[in-house]
Structures are given as structure tokens and as C-alpha cells.
Amino acid sequence: MADGERPIVIVGASLGGAKAAEALREAGHRGGIVLLGEEHERPYERPPLSKGYLLGKDSREKIYVHPPQWYADHDVTLRLGTAVAAIDPASRTVTLADNGRLAYDKLLLTTGSVPRRLPVPGADQEGVLYLRRAEDSDRIKAALRPGARIAVIGAGWIGLEVAAAARTAGAEVTVLESLELPLLRVLGREVAQVFADLHRDHGVDLRFGVQVTELSGADGTVSGVRLGDGSEVAADAVVVGIGVSPATGLAEAAGLEVDNGIKTDQHLRTSAPDVYAAGDVANAYHPLFGRHIRVEHWANALNQPQTAARAMLGQPDAAYDRVPYFFTDQYDLGMEYVGYVEPGGYDQVVFRGDPASREFIAFWLAGGRVLAGMNVNVWDVTDPIRELIISARVVDADRLTNPNVPLGDV
Secondary structure (H helix, E strand, C coil): CCCCCCCEEEECCCHHHHHHHHHHHHCCCCCCEEEECCCCCCCECCHHHHCHHHHCCCCHHHHECCCCCHHHHCCEEEECCCCEEEEECCCCEEEECCCCEEECCEEEECCCEEECCCCCCCCCCECEEECCCHHHHHHHHHHCCCCCEEEEECCCHHHHHHHHHHHHCCCEEEEEECCCCCCHHHHCHHHHHHHHHHHHHCCCEEEECCCEEEEEEECCEEEEEEECCCCEEECCEEEECCCEEECCHHHHHCCCCECCCEEECCCCECCCCCEEECHHHEEEEECCCCEEECCCCHHHHHHHHHHHHHHHCCCCCCCCCCCCEEEEEECCEEEEEEECCCCCCCCEEEEECCHHHCCEEEEEEECCEEEEEEEECCCCCHHHHHHHHHHCCECCHHHHCCCCCCHHHC
8 A cells, every 4th residue: 555545444344244255355455454344353254153053063164254363464454352443434434443534445344233232120130141242152052061041032033042052062952932933933834933943942931022122140140031031041151142233433423414324325335425325234226126224144244345335436337226135054954045035025925845844935915916935945046946936927826836846947
């Protein structure tokens, strides 16, 4: 970087931040790149924290995006343990928590999201655990001992993956959920039941329609969860998985447009000149769906930075139009989901295969058009499902559900 030349600054040394730096170099950017991270770990991927790494199947080294030397080899200035206090789009500067200032040419925000905290008495005790960072996964892993009593609050993806890891480790697990089924808002009643049955079959005590009122304990250490009906679930550790919120504080303070995340156009440009956002924090306009959507999944953090990098380098065709994708692994169930459906935004769910067998494909439809598809223990079908979604054509439900008809021929 020449003297006086402003670098591209990336706030958030996450998967998204690291992939943005990689994409900038791959696109031929020769100027400076500064990647700022509040954590002391170099950028890593988060899915293993509730999957392979938590289960003890994957080593610590496998979670990282790049080897340690990659950043120096690609002339990326990686500054860890560096919190950002403010951004100023008018002067194009970033103020660090230690009052240092850094000028930028373009700025990318990959600040991600933060776990929602449980707002009840006793939630600040030792043994109340959240999962977002590698150190969180280490703490949860240490609690998953044979015979340990683990209470999981929230039956979303994180809660269920932690429950599966805990049962695999031999712990006794109780899952507490305010709704009547797990993943109800995401999957709807028809498919949510599959995951309820899966966890019951593996010995999880599922309690639905319950309200957590307090976390009990002694000497500052949690010992149980009190419910609205007066009952108590004994627990040696409590894992809270009640969702996340986009980390928009810097953007809000800087006057950027924020609404369920940092609002961007399809090029991932924010309302401020030369400021972009990607990953969990970005509520991006999606040209396929004709609206803004925010997706809290690994594929967005992996792929959006490529678009942001191209847009920052002035490539006019850079637009993010990938169909959302996510996956989960729980016990012997592997699942991939592609598409996007608002809660209640479909009128029909149909199945190719028997959900009871846990080897099937589910399709969410509206007006005969496929909005999303989820393949469970059925592989190599995400591409044809994605094509059905992109085509937006009305399909024949009988052919869609017939396993003898290739998906490409529906």
C-alpha cells in the first residue's frame, strides 16, 4: 500500500470478514486490506461449534477459515483483540476502542449477530451458557459429561444441535420451548414434528408450551430452571438458545439505515457511501424474492462477501442473488434446506418419501410454486431443488412427490 493510500477496512474478523479479504485478493485488489476482530482468535467458522467440534469429532484447527500464515502471505493486516468504538462515514474513518483512528477507502461491516440473553432472575449465574464463540463451545463441551443434567432453553437449531451433542455424550437432556413444537416458525407444523420425534426417540425430555420464570441456584451457580407452573427442572448446566440479534450498534450510531439488520441493496451497499455490509448483520435486497431478507446462516457469510468485494472494486454486475441454504446434523439425521419461506407464507407442504422414515424431501409451496425444499438423509438434490425455486413455475404436485420422477423432470 502506497503512503497515504487508504485501505479497505473490514470490521468483523469472522468467516464473512475473512472471505471478503480473500475475495478482494482473488479479484485483483492490490491495495491495503485491514481486518479488525474483537476476538483474539483468527477468523473461524461457526457451524462446527454446535456440530463436529462440540461433538469432539473435529479438531480445533479445522474450524479456522485460513492457516495462520495466510494473512501475511496475502498482505492482509489482521488485527485481533481490536474492538471498534465508532465509524464515521463523513470522514471515512473508524475509531477503535483504544481511541486509535483508521482511515478507509471502502468499509465492510461483517459484525454478525449476538445471542439474545434470557431476561429472568438468576440468568447471570455460573453454568448458564450461550453459544456463539469458540470459547463458548469449549465451555459447553466441558459440561457434556455422562450423567450430567443439561437443560436447553429454546428448541431452535442451536438448541437442538446442542441437545443432540449432549445426548451423544451421555448427558440427560431436557429441552424447554415456549411453542408447541421445535422449529415451528421455521419449518411449520408438518415438518417440525419430525424433529420432535427424532429427539424423543433419542431420550430427550421435550417440554413444549412452557415459560421459564427463573434460574435457581446456590452460591452463584445454577442448579435448575423454574417454570411458570411452579415446577423445576434440575440442571448441572443450562444452555440458552433463544435466538440472536444482528450486531447493528455501530451502524445505528453512524446513522446508517437499520431495520432488522443493516439495510443494503442487492450489491450489499448500505445507505452510507462506500460502506457495505454482509453476513448475519445484512438485511439485503434480494432480486429473486423482490424484497429485503436477512439470513442467519453459514452460506450467507460464506458467499455474500464475494459480492461485496466485487461491488467495492466497482464491478457493476455484482449482485447477491443466491438462494438461501443451510444444513444441520443431529444424531443420524442429516438435512439440507434451500429456499426462503416467511412464517405462514406457504399454503401446502408435500413430501417425496415418508417423513416417518427420516429419509425424504419436503417441499413448501404457494400457488403451486416451490418456495423451499428440505432433503433429509437424501443427497445430491439441492441443485434441482434450487432450480425449481428459481424457475418460479407451477409444478405438478403428483410428479413432485413421486420418487420415480427425477426432480429435473418435474
